[in-house]
Amino acid sequence: MTGSESGSSREGGPEGAFIELHGVEKVFEVRKKTGFMKRERRRVRAVDSISFRVERGEMVGYIGPNGAGKSTTIKMLTGILTPSAGRLRVAGIDPSRERTRLAHRIGVVFGQRTTLWWDLPLLASYRLMHRMYRIPDARYRENLARLVDLLDLGDLLDVPVRQLSLGQRMRGDIAAALLHDPEVLYLDEPTIGLDVVSKSKVREFLRELNTERGTTVLLTTHDLQDIEQLCKRVMVIDHGRLMYDGPLAGLHEAGESERTLVVDLERELPPIEAPAPARVVRVDGPRQWLAFPAGESAAPLVARIAAEYPLVDLSVREPDIEAVIAKMYVEQAERAIS
């Protein structure tokens, strides 16, 4: 790597993308016991030739089933893991080569682990980070005050971390990750195990952080509501491969999903004869459910039913994003088998 390549312009890499991956792979070698004194070496391709770019200020969802390769990607983006192949840059920096330098520009929150000191009061953890990251005093004080206010941590600063609830601890962890004003925040399952109120507080804060301060956010989650409420763009990874990268709305088309027209008739009737591909998928008394392609307008179907049936009421239900993604996974698995 040349000096100019590693130069950390505030605009990211030379092409301008803040996070850039090109053909990135991560292969783990695992040794498995196969019998008495016998061990077999196996290679696990956790990330398989992934390429993507994230521009400064984007908030992107990174989703996939268990073991898909999400955490491995994030660990490579922080420099904890070195890619087996490919090129990776964050803010123009090669993370595994210059991990410490990059640490000053990124923030990381792993939902299942805390970076806070378990036995110390929250504020003591922050003071330690102040020193570790060598944050200038004025900036530390200003950031701490802002984060304590926004994340509602005022009453918790003197409480030892082990006494905090999961939601309080998560807010504490998010503040810790942001004390040094990072330009990008990686969040790995930030709402895992949180109740509805805590989830909405965390989401509200992240939305504000992204829109007001322009912080770039890469969000890994199993909770698709996080994605629906926060991210315009989503990347889907499975078996280490990027299966989809685009707007959330486009996922429905990629999964060839269907919308549902729920129709209330005056009385119980045989299934409505709808023009294909629309079809009745469920009947319960006078109520009938018709599935039709998500990409099509409901208007012609509604007009036809209204003209031919004693219609009382109707509503359209959007496809459930969880079902769409599950369908994508199944289709991918079927393609792999055939």
Ligand SMILES: Nc1ncnc2c1ncn2[C@@H]1O[C@H](COP(=O)(O)OP(=O)(O)OP(=O)(O)O)[C@@H](O)[C@H]1O
């Ligand atoms: N240090 C390691 N050594 C060996 N294999 C590993 C290691 N870390 C991850 N793997 C394997 O790599 C694959 C991807 O794991 P990874 O943790 O990145 O998935 P994930 O998408 O984050 O999953 P989850 O949603 O369950 O956290 C899995 O098969 C996992 O077992």
